[in-house]
Amino acid sequence: MSASAGLALLAATAAVLALLAWAAYGRTHRRPTRSTDPPHEDLTAFLQSLRLYRRLPPELQRQLEPRVREFLRTVEFTGCAGLEVTQEMRVVIAGQACLLGLGLPERSMQALYGVSLYPDEFLVEESDEDPDSGVVTEGTRALSGQTLETDRIVLSWQDVREAQQRDDGYNVVIHEFTHFLDHAAGPWRSAGHSALQAEYELLCAAVERGEPTLIDPYGAEDPTEFLAVAAETFFELPLEMREQHPALYGTLRGLFALDPADWPDPG
Numbered sequence: 001m002s003a004s005a006g007l008a009l010l011a012a013t014a015a016v017l018a019l020l021a022w023a024a025y026g027r028t029h030r031r032p033t034r035s036t037d038p039p040h041e042d043l044t045a046f047l048q049s050l051r052l053y054r055r056l057p058p059e060l061q062r063q064l065e066p067r068v069r070e071f072l073r074t075v076e077f078t079g080c081a082g083l084e085v086t087q088e089m090r091v092v093i094a095g096q097a098c099l100l101g102l103g104l105p106e107r108s109m110q111a112l113y114g115v116s117l118y119p120d121e122f123l124v125e126e127s128d129e130d131p132d133s134g135v136v137t138e139g140t141r142a143l144s145g146q147t148l149e150t151d152r153i154v155l156s157w158q159d160v161r162e163a164q165q166r167d168d169g170y171n172v173v174i175h176e177f178t179h180f181l182d183h184a185a186g187p188w189r190s191a192g193h194s195a196l197q198a199e200y201e202l203l204c205a206a207v208e209r210g211e212p213t214l215i216d217p218y219g220a221e222d223p224t225e226f227l228a229v230a231a232e233t234f235f236e237l238p239l240e241m242r243e244q245h246p247a248l249y250g251t252l253r254g255l256f257a258l259d260p261a262d263w264p265d266p267g
């Protein structure tokens with residue numbers, strides 16, 4: 001073999017190896033999509049589609065934009081089950097996540113590495129152990145959102161989109177990012193918070209009595225879920241919460257350092 005043929009073979013082998021490595025990487029890593037910095041008009045237009053954003057006083061709207069840009073620069077978005085993540089999806093999620101943390105130090109979301117986005121509800125494997133019999137049931141459950149470990153949030157875009165159109169106390173972005181702040185990097189914890197614990201017990205009692213509740217009865221699951229659903233009500237139905245649960249409203253106003261009941265109604 002001549003020297004040049006040897007070199008050509010070497011180059012071809014290297015190219016094949018690189019291709020194989022790339023293919024293996026592609027199988028194990030879903031390719032994340034990087035965000036380009038959206039122009040101001042696009043960013044504002046996507047944010048304006050959010051009812052929560054339209055209710056923010058102008059001063060808070062101004063403070064939100066640089067936080068959203070920082071979020072888009074640092075958090076990796078990954079489309080799952082064939083979903084192609086668009087700039088609108090990134091801004092709609094980043095906008096609500098940053099709005100939730102607007103009263104908190106900027107570093108509150110720093111530990112968040114990525115957001116995985118499914119087109120619709122996604123299935124997770126679950127096992128449940130009956131405490132009495134010890135029998136373990138395996139199964140799958142459909143979820144609209146999930147907070148994984150300490151650095152990743154999984155969301156269903158369909159649920160994100162539906163929630164942004166209504167103020168009904170259901171908002172999966174607020175729910176999951178509240179879990180994130182609570183578990184992972186939060187400046188506060190729901191566990192052992194005496195004021196939250198007292199309100200959690202009130203909700204459990206109301207659910208037990210079969211009474212209709214302003215706060216999603218799912219909050220009676222445990223104190224962590226209680227905080228996440230209470231945060232949804234706090235941001236989406238603040239006037240109702242301030243009137244019906246003034247103590248809880250006051251606690252959340254203290255935790256988030258925001259007062260949404262004082263923001264104007266966007267109509």
Ligand SMILES: [Zn+2]
Nearest residue numbers: 175179225228
């Ligand atoms: Zn939850």
